[in-house]
Amino acid sequence: MKDMTKASNPFYLAFFLLVVCGVSTLVMAVTAVKTDAPIRAAQAKETADSLKMILPPFDNDPAAEAIDITSPDGEPVKLYTAKNGGLVVGYAAEAAASGFGGKVAGIVSFKPDGTIDTVIIKSGHAETPGIGTKVTDRSVKRTISDVVKGVKPDTSKLPPNAALDSYSGVKPGDAKWTKEKDAVHFVSGATYSSNAVCDLVWYAATAVRAHLAAAEKKEAN
């Protein structure tokens, strides 16, 4: 005989699952609504902090005025323009490239003429600790003796990173820079991470160059 008690009635089972899913949807929806504003604030703060660190002092809101452009290689790049008193004081471009452990995203700042100023990596956490992070990491290095002595880390300036700093002052040429020909710094053992940084700086730099050239052409017309 077919057992049609409550616990095995398919309609009851479906109804029960529906109720469980409904309640859980409600809980998730409430959390999503409640955390929406803090999440946006956290993301905006991260971008704003990064921009403040790598750009000269500005008085506009580059994050709000950001535009999406594409590099000549077809990679999406987000362009921030920093102005002070209406004058452009610098650009920052956000780009991403594949590293060893997924996408490495970074922001590159430029002088108004398109020369690279500073490179920082936003998310390079998937790179191998101790190897790949040597290329991507700009966090303040604290040592155990600093902690014991109570030395406070210096947060006023950006911590150096030989690989990222090697791009400063470079202006993109016609050909992509290579580790043999150019002075850009590749870390041995971290080829993938080094390539990722090189790629993303290249995408950002060429996109900015194309953007500047287009703007100049428009002005000339």
Add this chain to the structure above:
Amino acid sequence: MSIFKEFTKGFWKENPVLVLVLGMCPTLATSSDAVKGLAMGLATTFVLMGSNLVISVIRKLVPGKIRIPCYIVVIATFVTVVKLLMQAFAPEAYQTLGIFLPLIVVNCIVLGRAEAFASKNGLLASAADGLGMGLGFTFVLVCLGCIREFLAAGTLFGISMQCWDNGFAIMGQAPGGFILLGLILAGMNLLNMRKAKKAGIKYEPPAEFDCRHCSICKLSTEEPVKTK
């Protein structure tokens, strides 16, 4: 068993990683440094405690046939809540964990405890079990993270120990995690075997800790072993 015992068993006797050997994927992936391990452990603890509590409350209402989907929905809800909260209030930790945060849903520790414990025990015991298991998991992740981070990069919690910069690189990656975890498991077995030898009994892992007793996946064709 008292509530306190339910809480403390997660640390050693039934440690989810070292004894139950559950949740290997997040263990190996997020124990590459101590901070990551701590963040992952605490997030999992929250999910474990929350899902254990809710499942314990609804255990008598849920029809047996659809209990697993119901548990997964409860667990997924908690994971989504944790994900949103971390994204809002701990964005750094959220970024560090990346894909492994939403993947807590399929962490077998969480479903394992729901099925093996919370669905059979009361509210307080289930909460204590979840908290204990979660903290036991956190403890193992932080220990593994400290050792791997130290060997790979010469740092602990990101602070340089000033001994080497270019360490034992493989420890920072999954193979190093496997090797280290294998050594630790072997060490645990050795300790337990010695203890058993001293007491004059033959050491055998308890039946709860392998596939024989479990009916979740019905892979074993044998009758489930009755446990004490």
